[in-house]
Amino acid sequence: MRSQAARAASRILRAPRGSLLPTAPHRALSAQWRxxxxxxxxxxxxxxxxxxxxxxxxxMSFPCLDAQEAKSAQLSARSLRSGPEPSYTxxxxxxxxxxxPLLLDWGGVLNEFDVAYxxxxxxxxxxxxxxxxxxxxxxxxxxxxxxxxxxxxWWEKFIGPGLPLDTNKYHIxxxxxxxxxxxxxxxxxxxxxxxxxxxxxxxxxxLDDMVRAQFRLLDGLGxxxxxxxxxxxxxxxxxxxxxxxxxxxxxxxVSISGCARSHPYSIAMRHTQRQVLMMDPNWARGFYYDAIPxxxxxxxxxxxxxVTYRSGPEWEMRFGRQRADPSKQPALCPDFLIETYLDHxxxxxxxxYDPNSLLYxxxxxxxxxxxxxxxxxxxxxxxxxxxxxxxxxxASGASESCSLTLPxxxxxxxxxxxxxxxxxDESVATEGTEGPPRDLVAGLAPLxxxxxLVMGVASDILFPxxxxxxxxxxxxxxxxxxxxxxxxxxDVSLFGHxxxxxxxxxxxxxxxxxxx
Numbered sequence: 001m002r003s004q005a006a007r008a009a010s011r012i013l014r015a016p017r018g019s020l021l022p023t024a025p026h027r028a029l030s031a032q033w034r035x036x037x038x039x040x041x042x043x044x045x046x047x048x049x050x051x052x053x054x055x056x057x058x059x060m061s062f063p064c065l066d067a068q069e070a071k072s073a074q075l076s077a078r079s080l081r082s083g084p085e086p087s088y089t090x091x092x093x094x095x096x097x098x099x100x101p102l103l104l105d106w107g108g109v110l111n112e113f114d115v116a117y118x119x120x121x122x123x124x125x126x127x128x129x130x131x132x133x134x135x136x137x138x139x140x141x142x143x144x145x146x147x148x149x150x151x152x153x154w155w156e157k158f159i160g161p162g163l164p165l166d167t168n169k170y171h172i173x174x175x176x177x178x179x180x181x182x183x184x185x186x187x188x189x190x191x192x193x194x195x196x197x198x199x200x201x202x203x204x205x206x207l208d209d210m211v212r213a214q215f216r217l218l219d220g221l222g223x224x225x226x227x228x229x230x231x232x233x234x235x236x237x238x239x240x241x242x243x244x245x246x247x248x249x250x251x252x253x254v255s256i257s258g259c260a261r262s263h264p265y266s267i268a269m270r271h272t273q274r275q276v277l278m279m280d281p282n283w284a285r286g287f288y289y290d291a292i293p294x295x296x297x298x299x300x301x302x303x304x305x306x307v308t309y310r311s312g313p314e315w316e317m318r319f320g321r322q323r324a325d326p327s328k329q330p331a332l333c334p335d336f337l338i339e340t341y342l343d344h345x346x347x348x349x350x351x352x353y354d355p356n357s358l359l360y361x362x363x364x365x366x367x368x369x370x371x372x373x374x375x376x377x378x379x380x381x382x383x384x385x386x387x388x389x390x391x392x393x394x395a396s397g398a399s400e401s402c403s404l405t406l407p408x409x410x411x412x413x414x415x416x417x418x419x420x421x422x423x424x425d426e427s428v429a430t431e432g433t434e435g436p437p438r439d440l441v442a443g444l445a446p447l448x449x450x451x452x453l454v455m456g457v458a459s460d461i462l463f464p465x466x467x468x469x470x471x472x473x474x475x476x477x478x479x480x481x482x483x484x485x486x487x488x489x490x491d492v493s494l495f496g497h498x499x500x501x502x503x504x505x506x507x508x509x510x511x512x513x514x515x516x
Contacts, residue, residue: 064333064343068296072282075292092148093118093141093176093183096217105378107385108203112192115217116176116183117141118149120159121167123223130223131165131515132214133174134231134238137361138353140182143174157504164504164512170227177238178213179205179360187356188289199356200286205364207234208378211241215249225249228515232256232500232507233463234361237368240447240471244370247446254511256455256500259467260440260474261369266462269308270362273301277355286356294355299346301358306345311459311496372442436474444474451482453514455500455507458489462497486510 093116102110118141123130133143133155144153144160159165165172176182179202187202218226229250231239236258243253259266280297282288319337323330334343452475456468465487472485488506493499500507 060332062333067347068299071295072292075295092146095183096220098213098216098220100216102209102213102216103382103385103389104203104209105206105382106204107381108205109389110178110185110203113178113185113213114183114189115178115185115213116180117173117217118143118146119171119173120144120146120165121169121171123171123221127221127223128225129169129227130171130173130218130221131228131230132218132226132242133165133172134214134229134235134242135174135177136233136235137365138349138358139176139235140180141174141176142182143172154501158508158511164508164515165230166512166515170515173217173221175214175217177210177234177361179210179357179364181354181357184213186354187286187360188354197289199289202356202360204367205360206378207238207241207364207368208245210364211238211245214238214242215246218249226251228252228254230254230256230511231258233258233497234365236463237365240370240444241368243447243450243452244375244444247450250450252451252453252515253447254453254455254514255468255471256453256507256511257457257460257463257468257497258471259368259463260444260471261371261374262366263467265464266308267366269304269462270366273304274359274362276300276304277358283355286359288355293351295350298350298353298355298358301346302349303342303346306342308462309496309498311461311494313459313490314494314496317494370443371437371439372445373439375443435477436470440470440474441478444471445478447475448478448480449482450480451484451514452480453484453486453510455486455510456488457493457496457499458487459494460497460499484510484514 096115096117097112098115099112102113104110121129135141135143135154139154142149142151142153143155143158145151145156153159155165157163159167159172161168176184178184179186181188187198187200189198190196191198191201218224226242226249229239229242229252231237231254233256236255237260239253239255240258240260243250277283277294277297277300280294282292283294283297284291288294315338319341322337323335324337324340334340452472454468454472454475456463456465458465468487469485472483475483486506488499488503492506493503495502
């Protein structure tokens with residue numbers, strides 16, 4: 001299988017790579033990575049054979065690595081016209097094309113863009129019953145089945161007549177976020193300026209940018225004000241952002257298992273996922289669309305993410321310390337049941353989502369901060385970008401995209417760094433007062449008069465329950481007396497972060513009651 005994979009990969013390297021890689025050095029470097037990877041594998045195989053001859057113990061087999069090599073060989077033989085990845089949805093979705101430029105928070109500009117969306121329920125005569133449903137990181141607009149797309153959606157049991165998102169009362173709209181790969185403009189889309197895929201020429205995004213694109217869609221649909229903004233996980237972050245950015249255009253706000261700003265643990269976990277993906281030689285700096293996609297990196301990134309989606313107690317009950325086959329010798333490949341579960345989750349996902357979209361959208365989550373200081377800096381930066389554009393200068397996102405450098409010295413623990421030390425980020429400090437940080441209270445001030453439902457789950461390690469409590473306490477400290485906070489304890493749910501996808505009774509029940 002190794003030689004077969006090597007021959008297949010060599011054919012890809014010799015084949016014309018089209019015009020996706022912008023420069024010859026990119027092409028050469030990508031080829032060097034792939035060649036080095038193949039040569040390394042050949043040396044390891046030879047070393048293993050030598051060890052087999054000289055040792056009294058047999059060399060271990062690695063079926064998990066064999067499977068990855070076989071997949072690479074299979075992918076290398078596909079038609080280059082098949083696209084960067086398979087179709088992500090069956091059936092149809094709607095698409096809104098906006099030809100008005102969209103200025104992004106970090107200076108990039110999309111001169112035109114598409115927003116994929118689907119909807120359920122009838123829009124009333126004055127268009128006042130629309131609910132915007134925001135998605136998590138890797139979800140499409142397909143939250144519920146439709147006549148043209150009968151495949152069950154990711155929130156199938158929550159949407160419909162008499163259900164929490166009641167289509168007898170509301171017109172539900174769900175979009176694929178900007179930067180995604182399910183029909184909205186993202187890194188895998190073609191840049192209309194040159195006819196080539198954006199790849200990592202795509203500008204850095206924020207969740208606020210995604211929300212602005214969604215409201216362009218609402219403008220196109222003639223919807224002036226939403227009855228509600230609803231979201232879970234990353235969608236819960238967007239839901240709050242929608243209210244802060246467009247307070248006069250949103251009625252009720254629902255944020256489930258979200259936060260008002262990303263905290264270090266979640267940033268660290270997403271950073272790790274991006275690193276393992278970018279270290280896959282097939283990622284090729286993001287220009288992989290005419291070759292083998294970085295499926296191994298995506299698989300590992302999804303496995304790391306899956307660890308954060310559920311809880312330890314649930315896995316203790318489901319898997320315990322059981323091995324897949326106790327009668328066999330322990331293996332370095334997936335062996336325990338929990339390992340086989342993670343392996344399956346990663347393998348199932350590795351070709352279902354565009355790797356570059358994972359990088360861009362997860363980074364947008366890291367950058368999320370509704371604190372007043374962060375919003376002020378963003379407004380200042382946007383004003384400077386607008387001024388440059390007005391004077392015919394290139395957007396800052398294009399001219400400064402390569403300005404980041406790594407520190408000369410590795411990070412070292414600072415002297416006196418203890419749990420009682422002053423935070424390095426002063427905006428998180430409470431300024432000597434009890435209660436939520438004043439900076440966040442000021443940042444969420446636009447939501448003072450909005451009815452808000454905040455939900456969290458005690459077993460959630462990715463968006464821990466204290467973050468939802470922080471949202472509720474911050475809103476109340478700012479004078480909002482119409483905040484409903486629901487926290488599901490361990491006695492109710494051990495499903496961790498994924499509870500919002502699974503618990504129709506408690507999550508759905510509270511949501512439906514709030515929207516009535």
